[in-house]
Amino acid sequence: MPAPAAASHELLRAPLFHTPANPFHDPRALVCHEDGALLIRNGAIAASGDFSTVRAAHPDVPVTDWRNGFVLPGFVDTHVHFPQLRILGGLGRTLLDWLEHVALPEEARMADVAYATGTAQRFVRALASHGTTTALVFGSHFSPATAALFDAADAAGLRVISGLVVSDRYLRPELHQSPEDAHRDSTELVRRYHRRGRLLYAVTPRFALSASEPMLEMCGALLAEHEGLRVQTHINESRVEIAEVPTLFPWAADYLAVYERFGLTGSRTVLAHDVFPTDSELARLAADDTSIAHCPSSNAALGNGIFPLRRHVDAGVRVAVGTDVGGGTGFGMLKEGLQAHLMQRIAEPAGLNLDPARLCYLVTRAGAEAVGLGDEIGDFSPGKAADLVYVRPPSGSPLAEVLSRSQSMVESLAAIFTLAGPESVREVRVAGDVVHSA
Ligand SMILES: [Zn+2]
Secondary structure (H helix, E strand, C coil): CCCCCCCCEEEEEEEEEECCCCCCCCCCCCEEEEEEEEEEECCEEEEEEEHHHHHHHCCCCCEEECCCCEEEECEEEEEEEHHHHHHCCCCCCCHHHHHHHHHHHHHHHCCCHHHHHHHHHHHHHHHHHCCEEEEEEECCCCHHHHHHHHHHHHHHCCEEEEECEECCCCCCHHHCCCHHHHHHHHHHHHHHHCCCCCCEEEEEECCHHHCCHHHHHHHHHHHHHCCCCEEEEEECCCHHHHHHHHHHCCCCCCHHHHHHHCCCCCCCEEEEECCCCCHHHHHHHHHHCCEEEECHHHHHHCCCCCCCHHHHHHHCCEEEECCCCCCCCCCCHHHHHHHHHHHHHCCCCCCCCCCHHHHHHHHCHHHHHHCCCCCCCCCCCCCCECCEEEECCCCCCHHHHHHHCCCCHHHHHHHHHHHCCHHHEEEEEECCEEEEEC
């Protein structure tokens, strides 16, 4: 964990955005303060609002002046694979072809602990430098590599929820493990890392195709044996993948039924993709409070399809956003929000309009809720942890020019989603601690 910020008591003065409510249901959910303030005390938000109001109540607290930029809550990436950092950009393949020829050979290299440790350190730095303060991360198929990720996240001070990826068929022999060995290794990792600092453990079967029934049973057993674990896996990502499910699980009515049978759905579960859900699956996801990680760049890059966001929202399913590195195109959650917006623009039938309020919610609070941290992070309500991103574009950049003539905070937020890359992320904090500074 990094050293705490020097001032345990600080008033940040900056234009602020956050979504303490859900803008899919509440048109006033986006809160903007053009001359805003965050009072941070011992890593937590003690007050937020207009500078004049907060200042009047706290006249003696030292002020940090960030009026030349914008402050947003830290981004929450709900689906990202740490072993896939170095294979970003494998364009032009379908999911199963990409897995076999691009992703899995690199996943196999994680057997080399030194290689995995270097990857983990760069991966965690990439998260922080893009403004991601919390991530639900697919670990490795190898226990030492997964431990390396937890250690790197702990040292950097990020909130990382991850776990050993378990599979016993369909991939490559060196990525397969027996359910017994997977149980032993997972248990050891849970004991070492779950609830250590800002870390949490997630039970992580790769996907239904690569997990036998005894392996999925083992996953359910882990959940029963330990308090507070999360679950992450994939669902309904490509049509070819979905077509294989009935062969492997002839008793299952649909893809979701496989995970339901083994107790792997519910409020602690995040399923990535869900590009092709049935109406019944959507109704059951909503009833169970299972979350979906929407990964629009990956869905487009692998040619899978356009995410039916409107059907999810209408059914009442929780949706957040994930970058899906390396099937996706990078670590930027702002860019991922833009990609979600673009794909909804061309969705048939008509997609949902992802205005700046909804984009802000999707990359912050929605993610916090999906990973079960909605009471602790995701917006600037008093009592929450001071997880934040300070965005200030380089002078002379297109974003700086656009912002200089922006007529409103909402216009500025749309410009930030459209144009801000990591060069505009100047400082990132988790619970008040600086985890990235440029
Ligand atoms: Zn994935």
